[in-house]
Amino acid sequence: MTESDVLLYGHDPTPGIVSVYADYSGQAWVWRREGHQVTLEQTRFRPWVFARDLTDVASLVLSRDDPEAPFHVKELTGKVGSLKYLLTAKDGYSLRRVIFQNATQRLGRQITGFHDLRGYVSAGPTEQYLTATGRTYFKGMSFDDPVRLQFDLETTSLTPDQGRIFMIAVRDNRGFEKVLEARRSAQEADMIGELVQVIQERDPDIIENHNINSFDLPFLMGRARTLRVPLELGRQGGPAGIWRVQDGRSSPHWAVAGREILDTIDAVRRMDLPSASLKAVSQIFGIAPPDRVYLEGEKITETYRDNPALVRKYALQDVEEVDHLARRVLSASFALAKMTPRPYHRLPYAGPAMGVLEPMLIRAYYHAGHALPPEQPYHAEPHSGGHVELFAEGVLARVVKADVASLYPSVIRAERIEPQSDPLHVFLHLMDRLTALRLQHKAAMRRGEAGEHQAMQSAMKLIINAGYGYLGAGRMALFGDREAADQVTTKGRDILNTVVSDLRAGGVTLIEADTDGVYFSVPEGWSEQQERELIRAVDAELPEGISLEFDGRWQAMLSHEIKNYALLGYDGKLTVRGASFDTVRTEPFARDFMQRALPCLLKGDLTGVQDAFQFTLNALQQRQLTNREVATRVRLTKTPEQYRASKRRENQYEAMLSAGVPWQAGERVYQYQQQEKGWRPLDGNPDGRDYDVQAYVQTLLTGYVTRLRKGLTAEDYRQLFRPVHEQGLFDLPVSDMRPVWRAVDTSRVR
DNA sequence: CTCATACGGGG
DNA sequence: GTGTACGTATGAG
Numbered sequence: 001m002t003e004s005d006v007l008l009y010g011h012d013p014t015p016g017i018v019s020v021y022a023d024y025s026g027q028a029w030v031w032r033r034e035g036h037q038v039t040l041e042q043t044r045f046r047p048w049v050f051a052r053d054l055t056d057v058a059s060l061v062l063s064r065d066d067p068e069a070p071f072h073v074k075e076l077t078g079k080v081g082s083l084k085y086l087l088t089a090k091d092g093y094s095l096r097r098v099i100f101q102n103a104t105q106r107l108g109r110q111i112t113g114f115h116d117l118r119g120y121v122s123a124g125p126t127e128q129y130l131t132a133t134g135r136t137y138f139k140g141m142s143f144d145d146p147v148r149l150q151f152d153l154e155t156t157s158l159t160p161d162q163g164r165i166f167m168i169a170v171r172d173n174r175g176f177e178k179v180l181e182a183r184r185s186a187q188e189a190d191m192i193g194e195l196v197q198v199i200q201e202r203d204p205d206i207i208e209n210h211n212i213n214s215f216d217l218p219f220l221m222g223r224a225r226t227l228r229v230p231l232e233l234g235r236q237g238g239p240a241g242i243w244r245v246q247d248g249r250s251s252p253h254w255a256v257a258g259r260e261i262l263d264t265i266d267a268v269r270r271m272d273l274p275s276a277s278l279k280a281v282s283q284i285f286g287i288a289p290p291d292r293v294y295l296e297g298e299k300i301t302e303t304y305r306d307n308p309a310l311v312r313k314y315a316l317q318d319v320e321e322v323d324h325l326a327r328r329v330l331s332a333s334f335a336l337a338k339m340t341p342r343p344y345h346r347l348p349y350a351g352p353a354m355g356v357l358e359p360m361l362i363r364a365y366y367h368a369g370h371a372l373p374p375e376q377p378y379h380a381e382p383h384s385g386g387h388v389e390l391f392a393e394g395v396l397a398r399v400v401k402a403d404v405a406s407l408y409p410s411v412i413r414a415e416r417i418e419p420q421s422d423p424l425h426v427f428l429h430l431m432d433r434l435t436a437l438r439l440q441h442k443a444a445m446r447r448g449e450a451g452e453h454q455a456m457q458s459a460m461k462l463i464i465n466a467g468y469g470y471l472g473a474g475r476m477a478l479f480g481d482r483e484a485a486d487q488v489t490t491k492g493r494d495i496l497n498t499v500v501s502d503l504r505a506g507g508v509t510l511i512e513a514d515t516d517g518v519y520f521s522v523p524e525g526w527s528e529q530q531e532r533e534l535i536r537a538v539d540a541e542l543p544e545g546i547s548l549e550f551d552g553r554w555q556a557m558l559s560h561e562i563k564n565y566a567l568l569g570y571d572g573k574l575t576v577r578g579a580s581f582d583t584v585r586t587e588p589f590a591r592d593f594m595q596r597a598l599p600c601l602l603k604g605d606l607t608g609v610q611d612a613f614q615f616t617l618n619a620l621q622q623r624q625l626t627n628r629e630v631a632t633r634v635r636l637t638k639t640p641e642q643y644r645a646s647k648r649r650e651n652q653y654e655a656m657l658s659a660g661v662p663w664q665a666g667e668r669v670y671q672y673q674q675q676e677k678g679w680r681p682l683d684g685n686p687d688g689r690d691y692d693v694q695a696y697v698q699t700l701l702t703g704y705v706t707r708l709r710k711g712l713t714a715e716d717y718r719q720l721f722r723p724v725h726e727q728g729l730f731d732l733p734v735s736d737m738r739p740v741w742r743a744v745d746t747s748r749v750r
Numbered sequence: 751c752t753c754a755t756a757c758g759g760g761g
Numbered sequence: 762g763t764g765t766a767c768g769t770a771t772g773a774g
Contacts, residue, residue: 007756022763023762024763025762026763093762112763112766114765115765115766124763124765125764126763153760154761155760155761157761158759158760158761159761163761165761207761209760210759210760210761211758211759212760214758214759214760215759215760218761219760219761245763245764251757255763255764265759265760266767269758269767269768270768275758275759276758276759277758277760278758278759295761296761298761299761300761301761343764346764349767350766350767351767354766355766371759471764476766536758579769579770583770583771583773584760585770635757650772726751
């Protein structure tokens with residue numbers, strides 16, 4: 001693959017950069033790997049700021065012709081009002097200080113950063129270095145060329161002031177593997193020292209774990225502080241220490257000089273999976289080994305006491321799983337790190353638009369010596385969205401989904417829509433090049449060629465799809481353009497409308513349309529080939545560059561509300577979408593009910609639906625369930641003191657207080673409704689059966705049974721979900737009932 | 751209903 | 762002496 005497109009990769013082809021640390025004083029440390037050798041280049045760069053005018057730097061001596069002067073200004077080509085002054089300095093701290101001081105005076109409020117100051121664009125030091133030099137990480141490297149090390153702590157608690165570390169599993173992608181242990185508290189300090197030593201000796205470029213930023217590192221730092229063990233995880237020659245990356249979000253991120261700290265959870269969280277936990281995700285991706293040991297968090301300490309070998313195995317499997325998971329979920333970020341002027345560790349949690357695309361746009365303007373765009377005009381209204389429409393609700397058979405492949409990116413490229421503030425046409429160039437590259441990688445994948453084609457193509461896709469969102473991102477997006485974004489959605493709605501009416505003309509029953517996809521039901525007797533032919537025929541009518549694709553087929557669908565539905569595959573697999581059907585708070589008994597009832601409803605087996613209902617009702621009434629199976633998980637965010645001080649009474653806290661159970665802020669507990677006593681913590685009696693039957697029957701009826709309503713006639717619904725002893729005189733045999741659907745005429749545009 | 755805040759996940 | 766910004770569910774008003 002060529003890395004010669006300077007807009008895509010930056011203009012400096014230096015290979016093998018594995019980590020960069022820079023500061024505002026203009027110093028930069030660049031670590032490069034060539035095979036086994038890692039070299040540190042200590043260098044300087046000129047910190048930069050794009051400015052709209054020079055008012056805040058009027059007190060500085062600004063050179064216009066000596067680019068090495070303490071402060072330099074270059075007037076850039078650009079329109080009136082654009083950021084047409086590129087200020088650079090030998091020492092970026094002084095430049096920033098002067099600007100903030102003068103702006104504070106001018107505006108009469110404390111200015112401490114560019115984020116609360118209009119008329120400037122700058123970046124963090126490492127990003128400035130990469131932008132100014134045109135360098136990027138990892139050029140010429142594959143995912144496993146850097147040394148990647150994973151470590152995972154086993155602890156006696158979730159917080160370092162209440163527990164300690166008793167085990168650390170550590171491995172790397174060069175074959176190293178070790179389990180460090182501290183059976184007794186007195187050995188913990190030595191074990192931490194040993195981890196530091198392992199890291200210094202194995203000298204990884206990248207340190208990975210799942211949730212490393214919110215768990216392992218804070219825990220490790222907490223213990224090291226308490227035990228007074230020096231914790232140097234960074235590389236020799238660079239600034240020492242470990243520091244919190246200020247990224248404005250609640251969860252912390254950490255950085256050390258010379259190594260990239262990567263958290264697989266950041267990448268997993270944006271994948272829209274039912275859970276982001278390591279174990280769940282590993283199973284979904286099929287990377288859990290067949291002999292995987294699963295231990296409940298709370299039981300790990302006691303398991304270690306009785307069976308340390310099992311915990312060792314568990315801990316090693318954790319780090320091995322992280323290695324596989326990282327290869328799977330971080331390779332897109334790895335690929336993007338070769339393109340965008342940002343450190344690798346930021347990419348899994350940087351947004352693809354502001355975090356990846358915009359830095360590339362800024363870099364292009366920096367190198368062209370062209371001004372950055374002025375601020376966008378303010379729009380009170382959000383820009384218009386996609387076409388969303390529900391055509392039918394209830395149970396429909398023979399369901400097919402068709403979608404327009406990459407609708408918005410295709411519209412952007414086909415209609416040549418670009419930000420009006422992008423005279424260099426960088427946006428469209430990037431869209432075109434990324435799409436072309438994506439297609440190359442997809443083709444290579446299809447030919448079965450070796451290499452990271454899957455990672456590359458998904459990385460490209462990520463950024464291409466971000467293009468539209470970026471245009472509509474509002475004032476935060478430097479090159480955002482509301483009108484351009486509106487053009488994209490307008491065209492997108494036109495296309496979807498065409499698809500919808502052409503499909504309808506093809507004789508199918510439409511169910512729902514959402515932005516770029518349509519679910520519909522085909523007439524009885526249609527073969528899959530006929531379904532695909534219809535989609536091909538509709539596709540043929542679409543404009544050049546836009547294509548409709550077959551996206552799946554199911555034996556039936558329960559359409560409940562827009563974006564809330566259940567599908568039953570031809571293989572019998574049930575898929576539910578939307579908060580109506582399943583959330584984290586869903587009680588186990590209710591989840592079980594839905595899993596039993598939905599497939600029956602979708603197959604038209606209403607006897608089965610009734611059985612599922614009676615089964616659950618019976619189980620509740622006969623107290624065949626335990627409290628655990630009716631409990632919901634709640635989170636106690638306030639401390640007891642905070643709660644007592646607050647006005648509002650909340651069930652979950654009252655439950656803890658009335659039971660006399662202490663809690664800590666942030667704690668997660670299970671609670672259930674106890675007979676006559678209301679909400680109680682589950683902990684006291686998880687295997688008991690003293691739950692409030694009436695309350696849970698009510699929950700079943702109002703919270704879950706109602707989700708099936710759209711698939712039944714009103715009479716059938718009433719009859720099916722009535723207690724069995726209340727048989728009515730005019731009841732129909734259930735075996736004669738059939739699920740129903742009806743057309744709806746609510747249409748709206750988001 | 752809309753707006754704001756908290757969460758995820760880790761032992 | 763680094764570095765603003767995720768997506769979604771629930772609670773508050």
